[in-house]
Amino acid sequence: MNAEPPPLLLALDLTGTFAFGLNGALTAVRAARLDIVGVVTLGMVTALGGGIIRDILIDSLPPATFSDWRYLAVAAASGLVAYGLGRRLDRLAGPIIVFDALGLSLFAVTGASKALDFRLGIGQAIILGAITAVGGGTLRDVLIRRIPTVLYSELYAIPALIAATITAVTISTGVYGIPAAIGAAAVCFVVRLVGVRFGLNAPGPPGAYGGGPGSADRR
Amino acid sequence: MNAEPPPLLLALDLTGTFAFGLNGALTAVRAARLDIVGVVTLGMVTALGGGIIRDILIDSLPPATFSDWRYLAVAAASGLVAYGLGRRLDRLAGPIIVFDALGLSLFAVTGASKALDFRLGIGQAIILGAITAVGGGTLRDVLIRRIPTVLYSELYAIPALIAATITAVTISTGVYGIPAAIGAAAVCFVVRLVGVRFGLNAPGPPGAYGGGPGSADRR
Amino acid sequence: MNAEPPPLLLALDLTGTFAFGLNGALTAVRAARLDIVGVVTLGMVTALGGGIIRDILIDSLPPATFSDWRYLAVAAASGLVAYGLGRRLDRLAGPIIVFDALGLSLFAVTGASKALDFRLGIGQAIILGAITAVGGGTLRDVLIRRIPTVLYSELYAIPALIAATITAVTISTGVYGIPAAIGAAAVCFVVRLVGVRFGLNAPGPPGAYGGGPGSADRR
Numbered sequence: 001m002n003a004e005p006p007p008l009l010l011a012l013d014l015t016g017t018f019a020f021g022l023n024g025a026l027t028a029v030r031a032a033r034l035d036i037v038g039v040v041t042l043g044m045v046t047a048l049g050g051g052i053i054r055d056i057l058i059d060s061l062p063p064a065t066f067s068d069w070r071y072l073a074v075a076a077a078s079g080l081v082a083y084g085l086g087r088r089l090d091r092l093a094g095p096i097i098v099f100d101a102l103g104l105s106l107f108a109v110t111g112a113s114k115a116l117d118f119r120l121g122i123g124q125a126i127i128l129g130a131i132t133a134v135g136g137g138t139l140r141d142v143l144i145r146r147i148p149t150v151l152y153s154e155l156y157a158i159p160a161l162i163a164a165t166i167t168a169v170t171i172s173t174g175v176y177g178i179p180a181a182i183g184a185a186a187v188c189f190v191v192r193l194v195g196v197r198f199g200l201n202a203p204g205p206p207g208a209y210g211g212g213p214g215s216a217d218r219r
Numbered sequence: 220m221n222a223e224p225p226p227l228l229l230a231l232d233l234t235g236t237f238a239f240g241l242n243g244a245l246t247a248v249r250a251a252r253l254d255i256v257g258v259v260t261l262g263m264v265t266a267l268g269g270g271i272i273r274d275i276l277i278d279s280l281p282p283a284t285f286s287d288w289r290y291l292a293v294a295a296a297s298g299l300v301a302y303g304l305g306r307r308l309d310r311l312a313g314p315i316i317v318f319d320a321l322g323l324s325l326f327a328v329t330g331a332s333k334a335l336d337f338r339l340g341i342g343q344a345i346i347l348g349a350i351t352a353v354g355g356g357t358l359r360d361v362l363i364r365r366i367p368t369v370l371y372s373e374l375y376a377i378p379a380l381i382a383a384t385i386t387a388v389t390i391s392t393g394v395y396g397i398p399a400a401i402g403a404a405a406v407c408f409v410v411r412l413v414g415v416r417f418g419l420n421a422p423g424p425p426g427a428y429g430g431g432p433g434s435a436d437r438r
Numbered sequence: 439m440n441a442e443p444p445p446l447l448l449a450l451d452l453t454g455t456f457a458f459g460l461n462g463a464l465t466a467v468r469a470a471r472l473d474i475v476g477v478v479t480l481g482m483v484t485a486l487g488g489g490i491i492r493d494i495l496i497d498s499l500p501p502a503t504f505s506d507w508r509y510l511a512v513a514a515a516s517g518l519v520a521y522g523l524g525r526r527l528d529r530l531a532g533p534i535i536v537f538d539a540l541g542l543s544l545f546a547v548t549g550a551s552k553a554l555d556f557r558l559g560i561g562q563a564i565i566l567g568a569i570t571a572v573g574g575g576t577l578r579d580v581l582i583r584r585i586p587t588v589l590y591s592e593l594y595a596i597p598a599l600i601a602a603t604i605t606a607v608t609i610s611t612g613v614y615g616i617p618a619a620i621g622a623a624a625v626c627f628v629v630r631l632v633g634v635r636f637g638l639n640a641p642g643p644p645g646a647y648g649g650g651p652g653s654a655d656r657r
Contacts, residue, residue, distance in 0.1 A: 028370070037377060038370040052276070057490070059499035061278035066343045124504045138581075143357075143367055148581055151466070151476040158475060247589070256596060257589040271495070280497035285562045362576075362586055 016106030021078025043079030129164025155195030235325030240297025262298030348383025374414030459516025481517030567602025593633030
């Protein structure tokens with residue numbers, strides 16, 4: 001069992017869990033037309049997957065999900081809430097993207113923060129923040145047979161890396177706190193949504209697409 | 220290395236391993252038309268996947284699979300047996316379903332039991348029982364690119380949760396033993412097969428399907 | 439954190455990491471047409487996946503990837519190199535196969551070697567060598583929605599098992615060293631490429647394919 005986590009980490013983590021749970025469950029309703037067990041299951045996998053991968057990699061076992069019932073409760077609740085909202089199917093596209101961006105942003109911060117708590121280096125903490133952020137969504141996409149967003153992303157891994165970097169640097173320099181954590185998550189959230197809104201993609205391999213000047217690539 | 224597991228846990232675990240190994244290997248023959256390496260590999264992944272996930276999550280590493288050669292031997296043997304039976308292709312659908320239900324039932328019991336041995340709470344033990352039960356089959360489905368049964372299930376996760384709950388409650392109240400373990404597994408097994416036989420699904424999201432009175436949903 | 443690994447293990451591991459990173463990233467360019475983030479991500483998953491699975495299963499956490507920055511650096515570098523080479527798309531098929539075979543061979547050796555360092559038995563070390571060898575490529579294939587090579591393989595798991603067996607036996611008998619390690623990897627590499635060149639597959643299930651005398655099966 002683990003000690004009680006710092007309150008800021010816990011609050012951000014549970015909020016991110018709830019956001020990813022809503023996202024995964026709404027995705028189950030919209031994209032895969034699953035029944036209630038499938039909806040709640042996909043919600044919980046999306047909500048808890050990133051944190052479980054993080055806790056395995058930093059050797060914090062059993063993962064917080066299992067040593068702290070609040071994660072399980074929040075994840076299950078998010079799935080049930082989303083299931084109840086399933087009637088309004090035609091309005092789900094927006095919320096699905098927003099909840100995904102919110103979970104991504106918060107988990108990038110908590111992943112980097114917890115990695116430093118476990119005495120990993122700054123570089124590793126940044127990578128781990130990104131893995132935590134994209135992990136749950138990647139499991140979600142694999143389970144419903146979609147190419148994971150992180151692979152073809154409109155700015156998905158990059159904003160997570162930015163938020164994890166801000167978090168790791170502010171922790172290392174001693175200026176981390178609620179404003180820094182919220183700020184880091186907000187930067188990730190805005191960059192992600194701007195990327196979705198304007199269809200900005202990371203650049204493709206040189207020459208691979210013909211990539212004329214009309215393409216949406218940017219550097 | 221781990222200590223010798225309790226005999227009841229070991230017996231149920233190895234039986235479940237053999238059942239899931241037959242299931243995975245027969246699935247490889249029937250659904251994916253794999254060669255001997257693929258058949259044995261998919262059998263072993265299905266047989267060992269749930270237990271490995273369980274042992275990672277409860278921090279019992281290396282997993283029993285690796286610290287106890289009997290798991291590896293049983294899993295490999297089940298794959299070879301199923302490969303040898305591959306000729307009778309047209310009769311495989313029934314046994315595939317039965318072996319899957321058997322593995323599901325036994326692993327739900329052993330997962331919950333081992334979680335309590337490792338001092339997790341009752342709620343966590345129930346969830347872990349279900350994860351152990353559905354884990355191997357989910358890996359199997361992902362590897363051969365099927366939507367995992369647990370997501371669209373005709374009563375797949377629910378009977379596993381029931382068996383895990385019976386197990387966890389009987390252990391907590393001190394009445395656990397061979398009868399309770401077999402009884403819990405039998406309930407799961409019967410509910411699962413009844414669900415398959417009558418096409419009973421968990422209910423879909425309200426309004427999502429039009430869900431007229433002729434639908435197979437039930438509550 | 440882990441102690442500094444033996445120099446031979448580290449050298450083979452980093453070389454395998456680089457080879458698998460090139461393979462995964464070139465696969466991302468060729469098969470999935472991903473952008474730079476996707477290319478580097480798929481390269482890193484392929485490069486680091488096998489070692490991470492190995493380190494989880496032998497309870498060497500955090501995995502070497504995170505406790506030793508050289509793995510992350512090599513994996514990221516391989517992805518960037520492959521991205522830069524993306525222009526020569528029509529020549530990629532050969533290198534993709536060769537890099538995959540190289541990673542397979544080296545990781546089979548390092549997986550078995552590290553398992554014995556962690557006091558697992560010979561049988562377990564052989565299986566773990568094979569898992570390390572095929573793990574990264576399997577994650578790669580799952581992420582881009584291909585049936586994993588290990589399941590339908592033209593001699594994929596078998597040469598890995600051979601190399602892991604040579605490694606485990608030579609370590610147990612005290613004759614392991616640079617020649618044995620290189621020799622074991624070379625056997626795997628040659629068997630794998632011969633299998634690809636001549637389309638040799640492991641035998642299918644008896645009667646499953648009709649399998650006439652003109653088939654490519656061999657025993």
